[in-house]
Amino acid sequence: MNEDIGDGPMPADLCHIYETMATITFGEAATVGAVRAGRLNAAVYPVRGLEGVCAALGDVLEPTDYLVSTYRNLGDAVAKGVPLKRVVAESYGRKLGTSKGKGGPMHLVDVRAGLMATSGIVGGGVPIAVGLALAAQLDDEGQIAATTFGDGATSIGAFHEAMNLAALWKLPIVFVCQNNQWGEHTALSDYAGNPDLAERARAYGMHSIAVDGFDVLSTWRALREAADHARSGAGPAFVEAITYRLGPHSAASDRGYMPKDDFDAAMQRDPTPEFRRKLLESGRASAEELDRIDARVHALVEDAMQAAVDSPPQTDDELFTDVFADRAAIPTSTKWKANA
Numbered sequence: 001m002n003e004d005i006g007d008g009p010m011p012a013d014l015c016h017i018y019e020t021m022a023t024i025t026f027g028e029a030a031t032v033g034a035v036r037a038g039r040l041n042a043a044v045y046p047v048r049g050l051e052g053v054c055a056a057l058g059d060v061l062e063p064t065d066y067l068v069s070t071y072r073n074l075g076d077a078v079a080k081g082v083p084l085k086r087v088v089a090e091s092y093g094r095k096l097g098t099s100k101g102k103g104g105p106m107h108l109v110d111v112r113a114g115l116m117a118t119s120g121i122v123g124g125g126v127p128i129a130v131g132l133a134l135a136a137q138l139d140d141e142g143q144i145a146a147t148t149f150g151d152g153a154t155s156i157g158a159f160h161e162a163m164n165l166a167a168l169w170k171l172p173i174v175f176v177c178q179n180n181q182w183g184e185h186t187a188l189s190d191y192a193g194n195p196d197l198a199e200r201a202r203a204y205g206m207h208s209i210a211v212d213g214f215d216v217l218s219t220w221r222a223l224r225e226a227a228d229h230a231r232s233g234a235g236p237a238f239v240e241a242i243t244y245r246l247g248p249h250s251a252a253s254d255r256g257y258m259p260k261d262d263f264d265a266a267m268q269r270d271p272t273p274e275f276r277r278k279l280l281e282s283g284r285a286s287a288e289e290l291d292r293i294d295a296r297v298h299a300l301v302e303d304a305m306q307a308a309v310d311s312p313p314q315t316d317d318e319l320f321t322d323v324f325a326d327r328a329a330i331p332t333s334t335k336w337k338a339n340a
């Protein structure tokens with residue numbers, strides 16, 4: 001067997017990781033295609049380039065763990081177990097959507113899958129996730145929280161306040177920085193005095209590591225270690241997954257300001273085809289197996305797009321339903337329910 005795939009601990013099911021990545025890549029391509037064709041009028045932020053980071057995080061988290069994501073959320077949602085059709089339907093503002101069409105693509109919530117919030121406010125999800133980590137610590141049932149955010153978010157004040165509190169209280173949380181090297185139209189090198197973002201976490205006294213986010217297995221190992229660390233009660237962990245944004249900031253925008261050479265070099269590392277190649281070269285999966293997965297994913301994406309457009313739009317009389325919390329629907333421990 002070729003050593004290409006790397007040494008060290010491995011996910012239990014490599015093909016499942018590939019299938020998640022392919023679902024994100026193809027599912028997003030269909031969604032972005034609908035925006036660009038004028039069939040979908042929504043603010044969609046593609047995750048191209050982050051497929052491996054999302055799939056690895058989804059794999060290391062338990063279904064009962066909490067996740068808070070950003071507006072660039074399709075990959076996190078799918079990897080955490082939210083059905084693609086419900087993600088797409090939310091973009092269309094349809095009843096089938098994760099938020100029954102009332103949130104739109106920047107506000108996905110699926111409590112059953114543990115996707116507790118996504119936010120259009122840069123860095124806004126980080127303190128929310130810290131609150132969930134505090135809840136998990138109080139519940140003491142082995143849950144952890146995780147939150148994803150961009151490189152740009154690490155310069156937001158709330159990010160630093162949340163990091164400090166998490167370190168001080170040794171909260172069970174994994175901070176996952178999706179460093180795609182861009183904050184909207186501004187390159188990391190143009191806004192960060194020190195571009196080593198993992199160092200920011202070390203300054204707060206927490207376990208912190210930077211990893212090649214295009215390499216899904218290295219990322220998985222870093223996240224596995226971080227999640228184990230957080231779950232053991234040793235406090236928070238930070239993973240900076242370094243990738244590159246393989247597309248424009250939003251589905252409807254252009255990427256003319258991104259240096260062509262950098263972009264082309266990053267495209268050579270496109271994570272889903274790269275992982276497919278590695279699985280084949282290492283003999284961990286056969287071409288037939290991977291073709292079967294691709295066919296299954298294409299069928300799922302087609303069904304998801306159809307289910308989204310077939311679902312009716314949300315109606316005005318529903319506007320206030322589910323706006324206030326139904327405590328019974330929130331999966332907290334009996335201790336919390338007793339105090340409610």
Ligand SMILES: Cc1ncc(C[n+]2csc(CCOP(=O)(O)OP(=O)(O)O)c2C)c(N)n1
Pocket residue numbers: 072120121122123149150151152153154178180182183184
């Ligand atoms: C508090 C706040 N400031 C500014 C914006 C406008 N804005 C939207 S996305 C973005 C870039 C954020 O970059 P990064 O955190 O690296 O995330 P990425 O979009 O690259 O995933 C900005 C500045 C916002 N949504 N919220």
Ligand SMILES: [Mg+2]
Pocket residue numbers: 150151152178179180181182183184
């Ligand atoms: Mg960024």
